Amino acid sequence: MYRIYRKANGGGEPVQRCVSTEDGDDLEYLAFSSLEGISVQEGGGRVRHLITTRLGGVSQGEFARMNFSVDRGDRPEAVRANYGRIAKVLGCRPEDMVASHQTHTTNIRRVTGQDRGKGVVRPRDYENIDGLITDEKGIALATFFADCVPLLFVDPSHGAVGLAHSGWRGTAGRMGERMVKAMADAFGSVPEELYAAVGPSICRDCYEVSQEVAHVFTDMLGSRVAVPGRQEGKFQLDLWLANELILQEAGIPKEHIAVTDICTCHNGEYLFSHRASGGRRGNIGVFLMLEEK
Secondary structure: OOOOOEOOOOOOOOOEEEEEEEOOEEEEEEEOOOOOOOEOOOOOOEEEEEEEOOOOOOOOHHHOOOOOOOOOOOOHHHHHHHHHHHHHHHOOOHHHEEEOEOOOOOOEEEOOHHHOOEOOOEOOOOOOEOEEEEOOOOOEEEEEEOOOEEEEEEEOOOOEEEEEEEOHHHHHOOHHHHHHHHHHHHHOOOHHHOEEEEOOEOOHHHOEEEHHHHHHHHHHHOHHHEEEOOOOOEEEEOHHHHHHHHHHHOOOOHHHEEEOOEEOOOOOOOOOOHHHHOOOOOOEEEEEEEOOO
């Protein structure tokens, strides 16, 4: 098993490593034990989710091996095969998946059965969508990352889930809070009943930003989220903490929030990282769904 570097995260939940054998290859993925297998009260069923690594797919070169981006030069047939392997792990089909169209917005789409397959096996009829929510079983939400922060949401009381992409722009726009509000408006979700996770992404030590960007966060969340960097005028931004604080301010109890201990940039051979690769990379996929009974 590939040796990964984990960060101490102040007592947060370590991300679990899981392995499935698909088409003769070991497919390794990550999951939060606090989310996996949650039983929903509304209509029954369980929550399934996974965060892909680079291991277990068929892509080659800088996209090796489990890549979900066709926009950076990978072969479409390889990406389709990768979707197929992940679908088997989740217990669904690629036709049951719905993909975001990420452009660093805070726009959120409610996904229904009519959206099945969009962005995966058929074209999207939407754009500029960084957050997805649904209360329909058997639909796998899909978002993509290479240092930005995945945010996962589960409402066991109302049988709903949400998945969001939150880079520094999305976090500055309080994407986590917007997801909580969107689920409340769409499904009647109560923040105190939600479970959330801040997924593998770039850590504070690896994420250097300008003073201007740092001040956006310190003005909003306090000095802990950005500390002076190694170069004058630069700061190290803690997107893990920033998103955790935003989720707490949105009403989710601290004990319901899992925070990653795995940095994408520290583990560039295991997870895709834009900074570690100099931009020559594929995308991690994060998938979240409500199982059909």
